[in-house]
Amino acid sequence: MRKTIAAALVTLVILAATYGMFLVWFSPDGKQTPRVENGLLDLTACRFADKGIVPLDGEWEFYPDKLLFHEDFTSSPANENNRLPRRIEVPGSWSDQMNTLGMATYRLRIKVGDTAAVYGLKTSAI
Numbered sequence: 001m002r003k004t005i006a007a008a009l010v011t012l013v014i015l016a017a018t019y020g021m022f023l024v025w026f027s028p029d030g031k032q033t034p035r036v037e038n039g040l041l042d043l044t045a046c047r048f049a050d051k052g053i054v055p056l057d058g059e060w061e062f063y064p065d066k067l068l069f070h071e072d073f074t075s076s077p078a079n080e081n082n083r084l085p086r087r088i089e090v091p092g093s094w095s096d097q098m099n100t101l102g103m104a105t106y107r108l109r110i111k112v113g114d115t116a117a118v119y120g121l122k123t124s125a126i
Contacts, residue, residue, distance in 0.1 A: 036060060036108060039085065044113040053122075061107040062088035064098035068105040 034042055036058025046054060063085055085107065088097060094104060112119065 036090070038087070039107055040109045040111065042111045044111055046113075056108060057090060059087045060090045061085035062094065062097060063105040063107070064094070065102055066105055067103050068107070073107070 033054050034046060036056060038059060039061035041054075041056065041058070043054065048054075086097060088094060088106070090106070094100075098104065110119075
């Protein structure tokens with residue numbers, strides 16, 4: 001009987017230690033990452049060597065039923081009235097902003113400190 005109880009206790013300790021390690025291993029590390037606000041992600045104070053990957057989550061500019069290009073945003077301010085952006089939460093769905101089938105433009109402006117550095121963008125799905 002004592003061997004059965006001891007074996008059960010050892011098993012419980014091993015399970016608790018295993019789950020504890022998984023909890024520590026997969027828990028967020030507490031580092032705050034910048035968040036997109038009003039279509040702008042300010043990474044000027046970000047140290048990429050420490051932070052690594054920065055998620056692009058937050059409030060992006062959204063232009064429903066329009067496919068816009070870089071030139072559309074650098075042209076004269078007179079065209080601004082035709083391009084008033086909405087805000088949309090990314091990741092998220094545009095189904096409450098417009099018809100599910102259609103076209104739209106998402107816009108995110110990223111401000112970086114070192115303009116000479118090379119940055120990359122990785123997506124799993126668009």
